[in-house]
Amino acid sequence: MKNTSMLMSMELFIFVTHRDKMLLYYYLDSRPNEYGVLEVHDQRCKHLPNFSHRILLGMFSSSQEAILMAKKHFVSVNGCPYCCIENYRKMVKYEA
Numbered sequence: 828m829k830n831t832s833m834l835m836s837m838e839l840f841i842f843v844t845h846r847d848k849m850l851l852y853y854y855l856d857s858r859p860n861e862y863g864v865l866e867v868h869d870q871r872c873k874h875l876p877n878f879s880h881r882i883l884l885g886m887f888s889s890s891q892e893a894i895l896m897a898k899k900h901f902v903s904v905n906g907c908p909y910c911c912i913e914n915y916r917k918m919v920k921y922e923a
């Protein structure tokens with residue numbers, strides 16, 4: 828991608844490239860999932876929570892970087908199985 832930034836549609840999707848890597852905004856869902864874990868999403872994810880439940884992590888070139896940032900502040904963090912699939916840890920529920 829040659830452009831340093833590209834504005835798409837009314838949804839204000841801004842794609843910025845840094846050393847040829849695309850940077851995306853990453854957010855943490857402030858609502859724990861069924862395992863008590865907070866999930867990381869990128870700005871394009873259709874599972875991104877609404878604004879009142881988003882915690883902005885920053886702009887990163889990979890979900891791994893975003894998850895590392897989230898883990899500095901929160902103990903239980905996981906990648907979203909849709910937008911962060913390469914950093915998604917499958918969860919298993921342990922029965923008592």
Ligand SMILES: [Zn+2]
Pocket residue numbers: 867868869872873874875907908909910911
């Ligand atoms: Zn997601």
